[in-house]
Amino acid sequence: MISQSLSSSLKAGLPNTTLRIDPNNGLPLVMGMVGSSSRGPSNHYNAIKPEIGAPGASVSALAGTGTGTEPFGGTSGAAPMVAGSAALVLGALPGLRPYEVKARLMNNAERQIFTDVGTGRLAEITRIGSGEVRVYDAWADPAAAWNSDTRIAALSFGQVDATRKVLKLTKRVTVRNYSDKWITYAISAPFRFADDEALGAVEISTRASLSVPPQSTRDFPVTMTIYGDKVRDNQMNSGSAGADPAALTFNEIDGYIVLDGGSKSRLHLPWHVLPRKAAEVTGNRKLAFAQGVATATLRNNGVGTAQNDAYALLAVSPNQPKGGPGEGMPTPDIRAVGINTYPVPAGFCSDNESFLWAFAIDTWERQTHSLPVAHFVSLDINRDGVWDYDVVNLDGSLLNVTDGRQLTWAINRETGDAAAYFYTEHATNTGNTVLLICGEQVGLTGTDMLATNVDMMVETADWYFGGPGDIVTGLTVTPLGERYLGVTADIPGNSTGTMDVYDFGLFPGNTDELGVLLFTNGARSGSTGGATRSTEALQYKP
Numbered sequence: 051m052i053s054q055s056l057s058s059s060l061k062a063g064l065p066n067t068t069l070r071i072d073p074n075n076g077l078p079l080v081m082g083m084v085g086s087s088s089r090g091p092s093n094h095y096n097a098i099k100p101e102i103g104a105p106g107a108s109v110s111a112l113a114g115t116g117t118g119t120e121p122f123g124g125t126s127g128a129a130p131m132v133a134g135s136a137a138l139v140l141g142a143l144p145g146l147r148p149y150e151v152k153a154r155l156m157n158n159a160e161r162q163i164f165t166d167v168g169t170g171r172l173a174e175i176t177r178i179g180s181g182e183v184r185v186y187d188a189w190a191d192p193a194a195a196w197n198s199d200t201r202i203a204a205l206s207f208g209q210v211d212a213t214r215k216v217l218k219l220t221k222r223v224t225v226r227n228y229s230d231k232w233i234t235y236a237i238s239a240p241f242r243f244a245d246d247e248a249l250g251a252v253e254i255s256t257r258a259s260l261s262v263p264p265q266s267t268r269d270f271p272v273t274m275t276i277y278g279d280k281v282r283d284n285q286m287n288s289g290s291a292g293a294d295p296a297a298l299t300f301n302e303i304d305g306y307i308v309l310d311g312g313s314k315s316r317l318h319l320p321w322h323v324l325p326r327k328a329a330e331v332t333g334n335r336k337l338a339f340a341q342g343v344a345t346a347t348l349r350n351n352g353v354g355t356a357q358n359d360a361y362a363l364l365a366v367s368p369n370q371p372k373g374g375p376g377e378g379m380p381t382p383d384i385r386a387v388g389i390n391t392y393p394v395p396a397g398f399c400s401d402n403e404s405f406l407w408a409f410a411i412d413t414w415e416r417q418t419h420s421l422p423v424a425h426f427v428s429l430d431i432n433r434d435g436v437w438d439y440d441v442v443n444l445d446g447s448l449l450n451v452t453d454g455r456q457l458t459w460a461i462n463r464e465t466g467d468a469a470a471y472f473y474t475e476h477a478t479n480t481g482n483t484v485l486l487i488c489g490e491q492v493g494l495t496g497t498d499m500l501a502t503n504v505d506m507m508v509e510t511a512d513w514y515f516g517g518p519g520d521i522v523t524g525l526t527v528t529p530l531g532e533r534y535l536g537v538t539a540d541i542p543g544n545s546t547g548t549m550d551v552y553d554f555g556l557f558p559g560n561t562d563e564l565g566v567l568l569f570t571n572g573a574r575s576g577s578t579g580g581a582t583r584s585t586e587a588l589q590y591k592p
Contacts (some may be wrong), residue, residue: 069070077345081160082167082488083177088125089295090176091302091324093418094232094380096479097206098322101179102156103163104131104581107339135185142189143228149201150226153194156180156203157317158187161306163455175242175304175320180204190484191352193262193315195307198222198269205272205307205321209418209479211582212278213352219274221532223307223319234261239272239321246303251280252323254305272307278353279543281327283577288420289473292446293454316481326479329356329543331570337551337592344551346590353543357572357579359484360536360549361388361410363589365508365522369414373517380415382423384520385481386589387411391530399471399488401519402495405529406486409441410567411508412587413481413520420476421445421457424513425483430505431493437463437507442487443474451514460468460491475573477580482569484585489529500530503559524561531557536566536590551590565591 060067084106090099106128112118136151146154159181163173180203196203198221205221205314227233253275262268285297304322309315324488330352337344350356369383388410396403409427417423420443427441441460445451448459448468457470469491475484494502506527511519533556541547549577551566568588571579 052149074569075584077167079167081163081182081273083163083165083173084123085166086124087177089174090179091206091208091322094416096209096324096418098175098179098204098315098320100177101152101180101204102132102159102183103178104135104183118574126488127312129445132183133565135183135188139189146513148193148344149196153196153201153203154188155183155185157194157319157482158184158191160184160231161318167579172242174299174302175322176298176302179275180318180320186535189314189530191317192229193225193233193311193317194225195225195242195309195317195319197319198224203240203319205319207323209322209324209326210276211352211580212276212281212325213328213330213354213582214278217276217278219276221272221274222269223272224267224269225260225262225309225317226267227264229314230264231314232263233262233311233314235259235311235315235317236269238301238308239305241303241310243304246305249280249282249303251277251282251302251325253277254307254321255527256307260309267561272321274321276323276325278325278327281325281353284326284477284580285577286478287578288454288456290431290479291456293419300322322556324479325356326580327543328352328582329354329541329570329585330357330543330582331356331568331585331588335588335590337565337590339551339553339592342553344553344592346549346551348538348541348547348549350543350545350547351539354580355543356541356576356581357574358538358540358547358549358567358569359390359410359572360538360551361390361408361567361569362411362532362534362536363567363591364525364561366564366589367520367522370518370520380413380417381517382417382512382519383414384412384508384510385412385524386567386587387508387522387525389527389532391532393530394488400490400495400501405489405500407489407492407529409485409508410509410569411483411485412567412569413483413510414444414480416583417476418479419454420450420474420483421454422512422514423483424511426507426511426532427485428507428509429492431502433503439463441487441492443476443483443485446470456483458487460487471569477571477573478579480571480581480586481583483572484569494529501528503528526559526561528557528560531560533557533560533563534566536568538568549590553592565589
């Protein structure tokens with residue numbers, strides 16, 4: 051490979067250019083990751099993916115030819131290598147069950163794999179899983195180990211909302227000795243990266259040793275302790291960060307459980323966690339108004355700051371079955387819809403005074419990223435029964451997927467014109483999404499349009515994978531015409547705050563509102579808020 055600038059120089063000099071390649075002046079690609087290789091963790095469950103890797107950047111065996119070669123790569127090259135490795139192990143040890151074959155391959159994979167050749171930077175576990183496949187070692191080792199519950203040779207602790215100073219999670223590992231001799235293992239749990247260990251936010255503890263009799267199995271526990279106040283502030287969001295690998299690397303923590311049986315056996319299982327310093331807001335959610343004002347007391351019991359944003363609660367929707375694997379799981383199922391208007395001065399959206407419209411959507415299940423799910427807010431500005439605009443979160447390229455960054459687009463249904471001024475607010479691993487637009491984007495210009503009734507419909511769809519969604523219809527709203535206005539501020543961990551709610555009465559022609567929808571995990575600039583699922587979207591009603 052050469053750089054584009056060098057390539058352009060070569061092309062400019064043709065045909066009178068001689069190119070000589072010195073094989074001694076290059077970097078071998080062996081033990082290195084391809085930059086385009088996919089990365090986990092898995093969608094929704096945040097489990098370790100991929101679980102194992104294989105050479106796939108430039109392999110050359112040509113199927114059906116015996117000795118023929120032809121360059122190809124990617125998953126098309128790596129997948130048959132792993133499948134062939136499994137076939138070789140099963141052919142030599144035909145009594146193994148499928149999960150035992152998989153465990154052997156994972157237990158004995160090569161871990162010293164690097165992201166960029168020559169930099170010495172180890173690849174993250176969410177890029178290589180257990181490592182690069184080594185079929186001979188998988189066959190030769192007389193033992194195997196796996197997660198006792200999942201039968202996968204990996205310990206995925208997933209995404210964790212760290213609300214307490216100390217949180218303990220435990221999993222069990224099963225070790226199977228296939229040989230006729232005892233095997234005694236020394237057990238350790240090294241971190242993949244020194245900076246994660248030095249952070250002190252996660253500790254892994256287990257027993258120091260384990261002896262496994264011949265032809266037998268033994269279990270042992272692995273306990274992860276998470277110190278919430280030491281967890282890094284969350285940098286991940288689906289808007290401005292999108293699929294930024296640096297944000298994921300910054301927040302995730304990983305390593306290996308190593309079972310060292312000396313010359314007899316040596317096994318390993320990757321472990322991984324994606325912790326987030328989180329808020330947990332509680333308090334009475336019944337609003338008692340006196341002279342048009344109600345005050346709700348908010349207690350943040352978590353260690354993370356509650357980044358609070360209040361919206362007028364327009365509608366709620368019942369819970370649908372989330373679906374199973376391959377059935378659009380989780381179905382993008384609307385739980386609540388809120389709205390808020392923010393007046394802005396001239397020069398912010400346009401040369402005139404204007405407003406921002408914020409559409410808040412809470413779903414029953416969380417989305418790891420907002421990329422697969424599109425939230426459509428359809429607006430009928432002149433109320434003639436024809437939808438004029440769609441406000442929707444889509445990629446920066448609009449219809450194609452580039453780097454996962456999500457913008458909020460306003461699309462003119464008649465002309466097809468689209469404009470986006472703001473990133474979508476989605477803190478990753480959340481059911482909360484906020485779409486922000488300027489009034490001008492949907493044909494509402496200046497303050498003279500602030501008394502205009504607008505018909506509205508909200509629909510969710512699995513834009514990327516397909517499948518069912520949800521819809522809320524029959525809404526009528528007005529910019530700056532919200533009945534309920536909630537005023538609050540961010541609340542640090544283990545602190546108390548308040549939210550004042552004002553009742554301005556129903557604006558003529560609007561759909562009556564149900565109260566206030568409070569998001570406690572705002573995805574604003576800098577660190578992104580975190581909150582537990584049960585407290586990240588709270589409904590306050592009279």
